[in-house]
Amino acid sequence: MSTTSLSTAVAASDIPSRFFQMLQEVWGFSELRDSQGQAVEAALSGRDALVVMPTGGGKSLCYQSPAVYRGGCTIVISPLIALMKDQVDSLHQVGVPAARWDSNASGQEKRELLEQLRQQRIRLFFASPERALQDDFASLFKGNKVPMIAIDEAHCVSQWGHDFRPEYRQLSQLRKHFPEASVMALTATATQKVRDDILQQLQLRSPSISVSSFDRPNLTYRILPQVDVLAQCKEIIDRHKSSSGHSAGGIIYCMRRLDVDQLADSLSQAGYSVVPYHAGLTPQQRHQAQDAFVKEKVQVVVATVAFGMGIDRSNVRFVIHASVPKSMEHYQQETGRAGRDGLRAECTLLFSNRDVNSMRKLLNNSADQSSASKDWLESQLNQLELMVGFCKLPICRHRNIVEYFGQSYSTENCGACDVCLGDLDVVTESKVIAQKILSCVHRMGERFGTNAIIDVLLGSNSRDVQRRGHESLSTFGILKGHTRVELKDWIEQMIHAKLLMVVQDGNYPLLKLGSQAKSVLFGNHIPKLIRTTGASAQESIKPLARFLYDTTLLERLLEWRQEAADQEKVAPYVLLSDTVLAEIAARRPSKIDRLSGVAGMGAKQIAQHGQAIIGLVESHCSLKSIPMDQPLQFPSSPVRDSYGVRFKERKSLEQIASELHVVESTVTKYLVEHILEGSVKDVSAWVSESEIQKVIAAANKVGYGRLIPIYEACNSQIDYNKIKIALAFQPALSPSGQPKGS
Numbered sequence: 001m002s003t004t005s006l007s008t009a010v011a012a013s014d015i016p017s018r019f020f021q022m023l024q025e026v027w028g029f030s031e032l033r034d035s036q037g038q039a040v041e042a043a044l045s046g047r048d049a050l051v052v053m054p055t056g057g058g059k060s061l062c063y064q065s066p067a068v069y070r071g072g073c074t075i076v077i078s079p080l081i082a083l084m085k086d087q088v089d090s091l092h093q094v095g096v097p098a099a100r101w102d103s104n105a106s107g108q109e110k111r112e113l114l115e116q117l118r119q120q121r122i123r124l125f126f127a128s129p130e131r132a133l134q135d136d137f138a139s140l141f142k143g144n145k146v147p148m149i150a151i152d153e154a155h156c157v158s159q160w161g162h163d164f165r166p167e168y169r170q171l172s173q174l175r176k177h178f179p180e181a182s183v184m185a186l187t188a189t190a191t192q193k194v195r196d197d198i199l200q201q202l203q204l205r206s207p208s209i210s211v212s213s214f215d216r217p218n219l220t221y222r223i224l225p226q227v228d229v230l231a232q233c234k235e236i237i238d239r240h241k242s243s244s245g246h247s248a249g250g251i252i253y254c255m256r257r258l259d260v261d262q263l264a265d266s267l268s269q270a271g272y273s274v275v276p277y278h279a280g281l282t283p284q285q286r287h288q289a290q291d292a293f294v295k296e297k298v299q300v301v302v303a304t305v306a307f308g309m310g311i312d313r314s315n316v317r318f319v320i321h322a323s324v325p326k327s328m329e330h331y332q333q334e335t336g337r338a339g340r341d342g343l344r345a346e347c348t349l350l351f352s353n354r355d356v357n358s359m360r361k362l363l364n365n366s367a368d369q370s371s372a373s374k375d376w377l378e379s380q381l382n383q384l385e386l387m388v389g390f391c392k393l394p395i396c397r398h399r400n401i402v403e404y405f406g407q408s409y410s411t412e413n414c415g416a417c418d419v420c421l422g423d424l425d426v427v428t429e430s431k432v433i434a435q436k437i438l439s440c441v442h443r444m445g446e447r448f449g450t451n452a453i454i455d456v457l458l459g460s461n462s463r464d465v466q467r468r469g470h471e472s473l474s475t476f477g478i479l480k481g482h483t484r485v486e487l488k489d490w491i492e493q494m495i496h497a498k499l500l501m502v503v504q505d506g507n508y509p510l511l512k513l514g515s516q517a518k519s520v521l522f523g524n525h526i527p528k529l530i531r532t533t534g535a536s537a538q539e540s541i542k543p544l545a546r547f548l549y550d551t552t553l554l555e556r557l558l559e560w561r562q563e564a565a566d567q568e569k570v571a572p573y574v575l576l577s578d579t580v581l582a583e584i585a586a587r588r589p590s591k592i593d594r595l596s597g598v599a600g601m602g603a604k605q606i607a608q609h610g611q612a613i614i615g616l617v618e619s620h621c622s623l624k625s626i627p628m629d630q631p632l633q634f635p636s637s638p639v640r641d642s643y644g645v646r647f648k649e650r651k652s653l654e655q656i657a658s659e660l661h662v663v664e665s666t667v668t669k670y671l672v673e674h675i676l677e678g679s680v681k682d683v684s685a686w687v688s689e690s691e692i693q694k695v696i697a698a699a700n701k702v703g704y705g706r707l708i709p710i711y712e713a714c715n716s717q718i719d720y721n722k723i724k725i726a727l728a729f730q731p732a733l734s735p736s737g738q739p740k741g742s
């Protein structure tokens with residue numbers, strides 16, 4: 001999700017402007033996104049809240065920023081040590097005193113921590129649910145005001161969720177010890193059942209409920225037929241290497257531990273830097289793998305679903321599902337680990353029906369072994385079927401995900417999935433091909449599996465074909481000229497459309513005619529077979545950010561960040577995010593104070609790293625003899641162009657919004673981009689000269705960083721869209737970025 005200052009954001013009106021001042025100083029953000037604003041508003045007024053936000057949506061800011069603003073000690077319950085450690089590290093980076101309870105800490109360390117608590121110096125304290133439920137927990141906070149208890153990954157409370165943790169069910173007891181504290185429950189899982197369970201189990205009192213959009217526009221989704229997992233994975237990893245050969249971060253999910261070990265081995269042997277991760281490794285091995293990935297010593301992790309919940313690495317550029325995930329929730333959450341910095345990332349699922357069958361078997365077995373209820377098994381199998389349907393239907397993936405989570409999706413063409421990018425072709429001769437496959441299954445007496453049937457259709461001379469005398473069948477070779485992969489894919493599509501079905505004969509899966517086969521054979525029903533080209537993936541990788549940036553400079557900044565992070569013993573993305581570095585590589589600032597114009601750079605980060613960054617930018621620019629202090633520039637795209645045309649026609653924001661079915665703030669976002677790059681030079685259609693003067697005068701008085709004080713200084717008479725346009729227009733007049741006339 002975008003974190004640049006140009007993103008569509010709403011300034012929640014009931015949040016005091018002093019809060020935004022703090023937000024800018026500590027985190028470098030001048031605004032909150034819609035649902036963040038709602039959550040923060042609830043926290044500031046001491047009201048309980050449920051925050052449903054997809055992974056990467058800026059969840060932690062919802063409780064961290066009120067905690068800093070209100071003072072006292074906010075307690076954060078988190079299910080994983082790795083997750084807590086990352087949060088505490090990130091908070092230290094921006095200068096917020098935070099700590100976590102570490103049961104492995106030495107006696108001396110524990111005493112120091114207790115002393116800090118006693119002196120009321122900790123703003124956020126992280127603990128596991130187990131620790132929070134111990135009798136002496138409340139006494140740790142003696143003398144501290146505890147304004148809020150934040151419960152992260154709150155879906156762990158629900159047995160309908162995918163990470164059920166029984167201790168979570170007892171967390172409502174904390175209320176007794178901290179009667180003054182409000183409770184904020186946060187989760188990335190959003191089905192109604194889980195949401196209801198959270199409200200009930202945690203006993204939230206008339207909570208504010210904010211649910212943000214489940215769409216992740218910066219992710220590109222593709223479902224490809226599984227052909228050769230190793231080769232397909234290599235291709236994707238290679239595609240994400242930078243010009244200088246740097247690998248990008250990626251996660252490959254496999255179904256079983258065995259698959260993980262095999263794939264990780266094969267990739268290592270082929271010279272790729274990868275680590276395996278699954279529950280069968282020792283805790284130490286797992287810790288090392290995770291640490292190497294987070295610290296960017298290793299770029300690719302091959303893992304089971306056990307990997308990920310504690311991983312906060314924001315610059316993961318691709319997620320591959322080497323087999324089908326268990327449910328849409330899993331898919332959404334696992335793909336959600338890509339592109340958390342808001343930059344582009346790619347999610348590829350390699351689908352095969354064999355995996356679906358194995359998954360069904362695994363679910364049945366685990367139900368048998370754990371004597372789980374019939375309901376549970378049924379619900380799991382049902383979720384798997386929904387996942388399969390998602391893979392097999394040629395519906396926009398963004399739309400399908402968002403609608404699955406109960407939200408609506410208004411974009412016609414997302415421009416970021418295989419369906420909308422035109423990777424899926426309907427095969428023109430679908431009907432004839434389907435009829436040929438069906439009649440072949442019929443001629444072979446419905447007694448063979450997929451491979452034997454494909455052998456016959458292709459007219460293969462294999463020993464099996466000869467032994468069985470299949471050359472004499474009338475269907476022998478009738479689909480010669482197609483590939484084995486194509487036929488396999490089409491047969492899977494036909495299974496999904498109930499034209500074929502798989503029946504287990506002992507250990508051998510046989511292909512039989514399905515319930516819908518007759519209607520196709522008799523020509524009453526015309527099936528649609530899809531050919532997946534994957535063509536759009538072959539195009540060179542799109543730039544990471546929406547604006548253009550200096551790639552060599554970005555590489556140098558990334559190297560510098562790696563060294564600085566090593567020295568400070570933190571993960572690189574904790575130090576500064578990729579988005580921030582990309583914006584620096586675009587603007588090439590010449591002075592430290594210009595860094596405050598980069599979204600996501602807080603005061604402490606500027607004080608700590610500003611000098612080093614400016615030095616690096618300076619030496620790069622003088623070496624290459626290129627100018628510094630550049631405006632952001634945006635590449636063209638069909639969507640952007642559709643706005644550009646309308647800006648040229650000087651249509652009003654309202655009119656453009658209604659023509660393109662978007663809200664006015666989205667139109668403003670594009671207008672601001674066009675102004676910043678200089679393609680719109682006259683803004684009088686949207687804001688008058690006198691309004692611009694007022695906004696500039698206000699900004700000179702209260703500062704350029706925050707919208708609300710400017711709005712207030714203009715006597716609340718100029719709306720936020722106009723302020724954004726005026727501010728964007730103003731530095732465009734003078735290349736130095738300084739107010740005109742100063």
Ligand SMILES: [Zn+2]
Nearest residue numbers: 396414417420
């Ligand atoms: Zn789409």
